[in-house]
Amino acid sequence: MSDICISAASVSHSYGETAALTAVDLEVHKGTVFGLLGPNGSGKTTLFRLFATLLPLQAGNISICGIDLKNDPASIRRKLGVTFQSPAVDPRLTVAENLLCHGRIYGLSRKPLISRIDELLEQFSLSDRKKSIVGELSGGLRRRVELAKGLLHRPEVLLLDEPSTGLDPAARRQFWDMIHEQQQKEGTTVVLTTHLMQEAETCAHLVLMDKGRVISQGSPQTLQASIDGDRLSIRSRDPVELRPVLESLLQVKARNVGNRMCFRVPDGAAALQHVMSTCGDRVLSAEVACPSLEDVFLEVTGRGFADDVLPDDVLQDSEEAAS
Amino acid sequence: MNASSQPGSMWSAAWALAWRELIRFFRQRTRVIGAIGQPVIFWVLFGAGLGGSFQPPKWAAGLSQPLTYQEYFFPGVAVLIVMFTAIFSTISIIEDRREGFLQGVLAAPVPRSVIVMGKVLGGTVLAVIQAGLFLLVGPLLSYVGLSPALQITLDPVPAILAALFLILIAVELTALGFLIAWPMNSTQGFHAIMSIFLMPMWLLSGAFFPGGGSDWLSWIVRLNPLTYGVAGLRRLLYSGTLPVTDSLPSMPVCVGVTVAFSVVTCLICVKLVSRPMTHNVT
Structure with a gap:
């Protein structure tokens, strides 16, 4: 069985006249923490959105977990856990309500969902916040809720867009520990975009992007x-x-x-x-x-x-x- | 524990979104007050203020007592409550997009039509609860002198039919609100459409005045799909005893037009959400 989890070949994307990605080729191995590093406007978020099936694939091929993105985006969505740069949790709902709503949208049945929620709240030290309104939580706690939400359906791939945006250094470190723990415990493949060097250095493999192109790739040490x-x-x-x-x-x-x-x-x-x-x-x-x-x-x-x-x-x- | 895209799980996902709407609604008390309070104030104030200058329409001639304006206005206020609730429910699409919640749903393994189903279901439940409450409690205001005694008869069967018909009106108005809100980026834009399109639509539906004064006006009233919602509800409130006139179409016509308009608006909504739009992702 192939060790490749995500492969992108000659992927290009443009917003009207503006080219956001040009002939991007990359491969993500299973069970690794993979980073897309680049300054603002380098195309990493566009690539993230293509992986998350939120943008139509204009040119090239993307395959995730062996499924072709163009032919079957719905099956790919089942394999993905997605955490966006801007929060996708409802600030007016409690932590548990948010997770319950999201789990139901992912088609999980009630009983296993409730025990999965308890398990994740425990894993992310959120058990005592179960009934807190999300809008009243700190940025760090809210990020953890996002992460728990993304992992509810045990995805094979976790996509994170600029995951530590708005976090203070302590919360950032804590968040990263949780990501690595998840990757080691469940073998989840983690793909993230970042413009922070410190964050990029913790990835096993990095792709450096600039102006919509891959300019270099390898482990941080090799680079x-x-x-x-x-x-x-x-x-x-x-x-x-x-x-x-x-x-x-x-x-x-x-x-x-x-x-x-x-x-x-x-x-x-x-x-x-x-x-x-x-x-x-x-x-x-x-x-x-x-x-x-x-x-x-x-x-x-x-x-x-x-x-x-x-x-x-x-x-x-x-x-x-x-x- | 794998997610699936069976029809059952689609409904479960839609219900999850609708359930979220209900929680959000009841957690914002000002919304509850706004959606039911304003129409009730309108009903009492306009009812008292315009009562003297009101000329009952032809279909009211057979009633046992002369039709007061406040009684004429009663079903119209119920429809106004449905409209306000539909507006407030669908305007949250714009907030969902801005707050980022929508992109989480778009990345989920469910068809996008679930977003329409969830919003319409949530908006409909809220609208029917509130309008139903008004229809039950409104007549009691006569005991405190805020309305005249109403001649409407709410026997169990017509009451159930009225509730079902309210569901139809709510689906039609929520879907209409959805298709207006979906392409928009700001709530201000929605308010503008509300003032120039939705409110006139309600005003010209026979809810506020009979509209038989001039030819062009009666044509607009006749072409307005909401006219058939208001007329159908009016008929059910009088147990179907009112005669058919130009301004009061028959019950089958009312049901037919309302169902057709609901189906068309829902289909347009599904079509709209299925188109990928870059402004859905933030």
Whole structure:
């Protein structure tokens, strides 16, 4: 039996004149956590919607769990659990009512449904919130309800669109632990879209997307190892004046990420020493690290990933990762 | 525990959506008050205010006592309650889309017609409960002086028939509301359609005035499908004893037109939801 859970071949999609996806090819293996990483407008959400059967397939082929999406989207829907970027739970209903309503829509009969709801509420530590109105829950709890809802019918594939949108770091970590637990316990294939590096790094396999195309793919480690050298990040009180000095010193162009200047250098330790001995008094902090996924993106596209997302968001993420 | 797409599970899914409508409705007390309170206030105020200038239509000549305006207006108010409930139920489609709930249903392994079935079922149950309550409680207002004594007779069989006919009117109006709301992105747009289309439709259905004053007006009344809903309900409230006139069609015609309009609006709704639309996903 094939190990491939989702395969997409030459998939293209456009909204009127605007091309959102161009000749996308990818394969998702069963039981993995698979990430679609790209900035806003890279086409990852369009691909997600095609997988979720919410958009008609215009060109190419998609097969999910061995079923052709064009011929039998209804059978595919039975295999999918979908969690959207914007919440799809009813804020006026209680947690249990939401799950009950959703389970009935998925054709589950009442008795097994009720025990499945209790099981999931237990799994996601929501048992004491069973009768709470969803609109009164915190963002993190609401996300957990979404996740429980997506898993009610024991789907083979869990699709998540930007799953940690609006979550604080603690809730985000907790949410991720739950996703990985589910994947390990039930062997669920998880496919998610994200623009957060930290989130992407936890995936087993990544597809980097830009302007509707797949630009690179592999495990995060393979992708990072595909770039030589190190990354040197420097924070200064007077970045505007220091930038040209450092650029000529290191013989490489700087790029801004938040309030830092980043340089890709062949030997990070030597570059750091050189910078500190020459203009160390003007440096607030300096850090040497292996190339990030963002560097991979820059290498392939020639553009910074953060050009399209809020710099503060990226900065906050990297700071959270450091802390 | 596999999901299936049997007709039984379609109904179960539709009922789940309708059940959600009921919970949402009863959890918002202002909606309950709005849907039944406003028509009752209209009935009492217009009934008292316009009573003096009202000329009973021809079909009322055979009644034992002269027909007061408030009594004439009574079935019209029941239909207004159905219309308001249908509007409020279907306007929530726009909220469902905005809040994201709709995309969850669209990704489920059920035909999209379930969305129509769920909304129409939920809207109909709510409308029939409220309009039925008004038909039962309305005549009692005469005891506190807020209405004249009504001549309507609600024996068990006509009462059951009236309830069944109310279901038909509710299906027709909820489906109509649905097909207006479905393509819309904002509730403001729906309010505009409500003011220029749905309210005039009710006003020109013989619910508010007999409409025999001019040729063009009586033609509009005759072409309005809701006229047959109001007339049918009026007939059932008088146990089918009223004569057939230009402004009061016969019962078979009323049932025929109302059923036909319900079927057509439901079919259009199913057709509409089956078309993939990008604005359904957020």
